[in-house]
Amino acid sequence: MQPVTPAARRYDATTIFFHWATAALVAVQWLGAHTIDWFPRGPLRVDARSVHITLGVVLAGLLIGRILWRLTRGRRLPLADDGALNIVAKATHWGLYGLLIAMVLVGLFLTWTRGDSLFNAFTIPRYDPGDTALPHQVLEVHATIGWIILGLAGLHAGAALVHRYLWRDGVLDRMRPARSTIP
Ligand code: HEM
Numbered sequence: 001m002q003p004v005t006p007a008a009r010r011y012d013a014t015t016i017f018f019h020w021a022t023a024a025l026v027a028v029q030w031l032g033a034h035t036i037d038w039f040p041r042g043p044l045r046v047d048a049r050s051v052h053i054t055l056g057v058v059l060a061g062l063l064i065g066r067i068l069w070r071l072t073r074g075r076r077l078p079l080a081d082d083g084a085l086n087i088v089a090k091a092t093h094w095g096l097y098g099l100l101i102a103m104v105l106v107g108l109f110l111t112w113t114r115g116d117s118l119f120n121a122f123t124i125p126r127y128d129p130g131d132t133a134l135p136h137q138v139l140e141v142h143a144t145i146g147w148i149i150l151g152l153a154g155l156h157a158g159a160a161l162v163h164r165y166l167w168r169d170g171v172l173d174r175m176r177p178a179r180s181t182i183p
């Protein structure tokens with residue numbers, strides 16, 4: 001059992017790294033996806049989409065690492081809320097994990113159904129060239145999950161800020177990098 005020292009009341013550095021790297025990458029992916037169409041059709045747009053796909057694969061790696069770390073050596077802390085709020089917090093966290101996994105899987109499937117060129121250098125063969133409807137449907141699902149993640153992550157971040165600025169407890173500090181405790 002881990003000793004209950006002040007350090008043990010915080011998440012470990014690896015968990016904190018995974019949390020913020022995931023959050024940053026989700027934001028970059030969401031914003032990046034919406035700028036792909038700003039690029040003129042042709043090699044530049046292919047490059048923009050390739051960046052989105054490549055960072056998507058990086059996100060998949062981070063997610064696998066994060067889940068394995070959480071299941072093995074990552075520090076798990078009891079949630080700060082009781083009763084109904086505890087259930088809401090748990091459902092939000094599991095919901096975010098589930099949606100991120102779904103986003104990555106649907107993103108990979110989307111890449112396959114569309115077929116693509118990665119940085120104008122590697123060809124990703126198309127799943128069924130005769131089916132033009134499927135890529136549109138999968139894109140709709142992908143974009144919709146993106147909106148749901150954004151909404152849920154917004155509520156989750158809002159709750160963290162309520163803990164910090166209204167209830168003034170240490171929940172946000174538990175997920176902050178070590179040398180930056182809030183004054
Ligand atoms: C949390 C992570 C992700 C977010 C927030 C995200 C977000 C989005 C959004 C909002 C779109 C639709 C853009 C539009 O309406 O035209 C999109 C398109 C796309 N995404 Fe993702 N995505 C993520 C992860 C991935 C992953 C892991 C892959 C594959 C490895 C991927 C591959 C694609 C592809 C191929 C498109 C189509 C781009 C186009 O139409 O030009 N995405 N993504």
Ligand code: HEM
Nearest residue numbers: 023026070077079080093096097153157160161171172175
């Ligand atoms: C896309 C963005 C985000 C995602 C996907 C995300 C996801 C998660 C997940 C899954 C957990 C549960 C950790 C676990 O038990 O394994 C968590 C915890 C936490 N997150 Fe986020 N998060 C995001 C953004 C944010 C933001 C912007 C903040 C702060 C403003 C924040 C603050 C926290 C805090 C304080 C905890 C620990 C809660 C506790 O232990 O009671 N998160 N996050």
